[in-house]
Amino acid sequence: MAELTTTSFAILGLLNIKPWSAYELTHQAKRSLRYAWPKSESHLYAEPKRLVRLGFARVTEAPAGPVRTRQVYRITAAGRRALQHWLESEPAAPQLEFEAVLRLFYADATDKNAVLSTLAHTRSDLHRRYAEGMALVEAWLGGEAPFPERLHISALVAVFTRDLLSLMIEWSEFAQREIEQWPRTDGLGMTQRTRDLLQRVVDEQPIIDA
Amino acid sequence: MAELTTTSFAILGLLNIKPWSAYELTHQAKRSLRYAWPKSESHLYAEPKRLVRLGFARVTEAPAGPVRTRQVYRITAAGRRALQHWLESEPAAPQLEFEAVLRLFYADATDKNAVLSTLAHTRSDLHRRYAEGMALVEAWLGGEAPFPERLHISALVAVFTRDLLSLMIEWSEFAQREIEQWPRTDGLGMTQRTRDLLQRVVDEQPIIDA
DNA sequence: GCACACTACTCCACCCTGGAGTAGTGTCAA
């Protein structure tokens, strides 16, 4: 049997909620999947076709204008079985791609300006995403949830997303403050401040808001 | 000119610190890059070859046993220029792949047991990575840092990594406690508890340790 | 001198990205 990837199950899970067209799937993914499993639009178009080919979804045509039809995907019994089986298997460990941290890691190859501007740029991205998330949750509280019967789940995801974005924003503010105190970017090494920070890390003491 | 990817610059940045063999690069990546830019071993072997092809690194042979030679990669002047130029450009936004959250998102397609076991499995992964990170920082404090002159940078990354792992661990404990209170996984919707949580999210009040 | 764990890679099928391209749809206004 051909292997399904985690992305396959991400789509299959959406199809288990209701039937969607590929276009709707890409939009729904932007509002939900994206926070835990970000995938490109082109792949979100391709994946349901694969599910059909493997028998985990089927497709029907619906009118979508005077000329156009749209393909609507729905889960099959085999798809539901596969999804349940996956939900009982072992998950992969979380992975973060954080380019600002990577660039900070090479701070000693450039000047303070470049590092600070990377942090500032990332922070404004993060603020935008924070605001987007807040708008979603406010809509839910205002009675405009697309799947109100799933809100007990969405709430737990929302808590995580808010706290993650907060952490990244606060860390980038913290890093900015620290770097502003540096006399230069390279060769500082184990300063007293660095030793304090590392000691606090191993002592499991709070740092960022301290 | 052929485009370099963020991964290219991640490797180029390591080569800017000192020359490495591909094997050493994979090991160094496990101890550093991995926390901000996780890449597969096979790709870490392939990328320096590409850098050589494009003139940003060059390779020399060094003996590595009675028979074997190893390829040692070092950055070129063009590589250093490219790295500095990249460090002044705009970073991509952070992206998280968190399969446990994805699975929780589909909690209503399975039972409490499956969801709780996903969370437990992820938590034990996270605890292991937390311990690994702590061991690294303790070694630095004990004077065993591979690049002591870079510790002022490493400390900022360590602060972020610890806080991120803590957040994920604490959130998964929080989610476990919440789910244990659920009478079932599906159809609960906007309970009083859910409304409280969402209200706290939009009010920017702490939740996880409350 | 042989077993065996570890070192140091290569290979490849397939997953996935992002950007370019294409054509139909709805709306407003000249």
Place this chain on the structure above:
DNA sequence: TTGACACTACTCCAGGGTGGAGTAGTGTGC
């Protein structure tokens, strides 16, 4: 009523990236 234009709803593809299997040399211990 027609044409401009933003938006909808996709397809295509070169090339980046993954993960697991495979291979052969190296150092250690018995």
